[in-house]
Amino acid sequence: MSLSINQVVNVSVEQSSSGASKRDMSVIAIFTDEMCDDFYDMNSRYVIVSSADDVANLFGTKSRAYKAAQGLFSARPKLKSALIAKYVKADLEVAATPYKVAGSAVSTSYVSYKQITDGYFSFMLGEQMVTIDKLSFKTVSSLNDVTTIINAALKTKTNDKITVAFDETGNRFILRATASGSDNSVKLGYVNDQSLEGTYIGQLLNLTDGKATIYNGTDATTYKAESVADAMTALENQYQNWYGAYFANVITDSELLEAHDWVVSADLKVLGYTETRSANIEYLDSNILKKLAKKNSGRLMVQYNNTGDEFAGIEMMAIALSTVWAGNNTAKTVKFKQQTSVTSDDKITLNEATKCKRLGINYYTDYSGVNMLAEGTMVGGTFIDVTTGLDAFTNALQVQLFNKLQGASSKIPQTDRGQEILIASAKVIGEQFRNNGFIASGKWTGDEIGDLVYGGTLDSGYYFYSDSFDTQDSADRNSRKMMPIMTALKLAGAGHSVDVVVKYNI
Structure with missing residues (x-):
């Protein structure tokens, strides 16, 4: 055995420390007092979504959270993700929920089932494995027909404890207990293949591990009402990588003030709001927006809309926060931008526009037939791009210097x-x-x-x-x-x- 060349040349690789990451200054948290499956968990404060469809699957297409998400994801360039955050506005009696396995969206139609006459799948129910087999789908003409055939077998094999449904909105199958509550005897597991005779259909149902989500049943409970500040603090305690805040539910003037003051005292946050009341563009002491304009915090962006669109302001916020600060010539002003989900306020008069400008309120109207946002300011008059740009610079500089101090292989001396x-x-x-x-x-x-x-x-x-x-x-x-x-x-x-x-x- 020859000697190692390490005796002559010894090379070692130093481990490189992992540094801190810059915050994503495009992430907006949409607070809502509506409930979804994830929010039934007392400790759950948010869900991450990447499209309005994600929100529809969670809250339904009739929800205010979905309508707010439509405005947010309508902005161009499109934001990559957002948070939907829980806000318990009033004492809430939450009904018991069943154990269930919710699949992801399926890409096949009922036609894929028509040739199957010996279908089967298995799943854990409590402590025992249940197998549903001998499924024939020759007569189906929709995915709902598929569930009808499966349910007939489930009723027999589980004594009517488990059922399956097809969710038209989410284009997915959901396996669930018929009774609600935390009874572990009906706890469900993923659909799996026990390698039996026949055709395994778990991959068609998308109820398998990696394609589905398990939700545990919960007993009825009561959520105590929380303040706006409570909700924002609870989110911040769980997840800090968000920058903008917007409330999908209607908030009072006092709640708007509370949210504003929380944002001002937080570490680099901004707040968005849509004003639909014409009285709130008046320069009057009774107007909450005048009070906030006098504070001139540079942290609240408001869009006035007189067409009844309660979510115009969130698309404006998404436009402002979609700046890619690491790019070349990517900095932008919010003025002149077009909104795709908002109807132009073509009846805004010069008098109304002047009132908005005095308070730093934005509006969307047309100039000689060209629709555009004006004036691109925070309430009080600070330009939106100044606030967002300085925040992005502050965060980038802080992280850069931290990583330099923390990641240096040798100490940085206290010398010039x-x-x-x-x-x-x-x-x-x-x-x-x-x-x-x-x-x-x-x-x-x-x-x-x-x-x-x-x-x-x-x-x-x-x-x-x-x-x-x-x-x-x-x-x-x-x-x-x-x-x-x-x-x-x-x-x-x-x-x-x-x-x-x-x-x-x-």
Whole structure:
């Protein structure tokens, strides 16, 4: 046996630490006081959805959550996902629910069953395996006919304890106990193949492990009413990667104020709202939106709609939050954008538009026949893209510097060289936001920062500066603090109007 070349050249691979991820600033949480199967669990606060159809399958097509989701997923570019969050607005008596296995959407029609005369499948019922066999589907003309044949066999084999139904909305089969409650004797398992004689149909029903979801039966219970702040805090405690909030149910003025104040005190959140009352565009002390405009938090975006569309504001929010900050020239203004799920308020007068603009309320109308959003502001007047852009920059910079400190294979020293390493890392984010168009070169009109003085030019649109460690006091030195990094950004802004002067002579 020869000696290993490790004796001459020894190569080792250092494990790379996994860093923190940037928040997804496009995720909107739709709060609803409606219930779905997932919400019957006392500890469940949200479900993740990727389309309006997902919401329809959970809450039904008549639900307000579904209508809000239609508006959200109508925005272009389309958001990848959203949260539907639970809000128990009033004491709620929740009826007992049955054990069930809900399949995913099927891709086959009843025709796939017509040639089967010896179909079978098995499933766990309580502690025993139940097999349903000798199923003939020669006479079926719909998927509901398929369930009729299966139910006849289930009634005999389970003593009428289990039934199967076809959900037209979700295009899926659901196996369930006929009685509700948490009785483990009717606890259901996935459909499986026991390798019997005949044709196994579990793959057609989509009630198998990997294609279906098991829901345990629950006894009747009472949910105590919670405040808006309670609901938002409960969601935040379970899941933090959401940015926008919108309430699908009707909320009172006091609840809107409570939601606004919660968002303002939270870590980088925004709130969306649709106003349908003409009185609430008036500059009156009794108007809740005037009170919120005076706060000028830059955290509440409102769309006024006089056509009766209660969910116009959520599509506007989706448009605003769909910005891809890691792209090139992707920063955008909300003004001028078209909404696909909202009817244009073509009866909005100049007087009404002026009232909305004074409070920072948006509206969707047509200008010489062109439908567009105006003015792209938060309540109070801060432009929406300024708030969302600064939030995205703040999060990206925070994560970048954290990962630099946490992921370095050797320590970053408390020296001016160590500070240069951090600032070099911060410049990566500066370049990213220059490339996406959020910041740009321009004249600095703020306070002096380092070598940057009033009237100076920010060529790159950003500037990071910190003092030398020679100026650090011993307390911060002993606490292992790096020197504070001062940041200057020159926002690119967005052109919203232009005056044109024409001169001529004869």
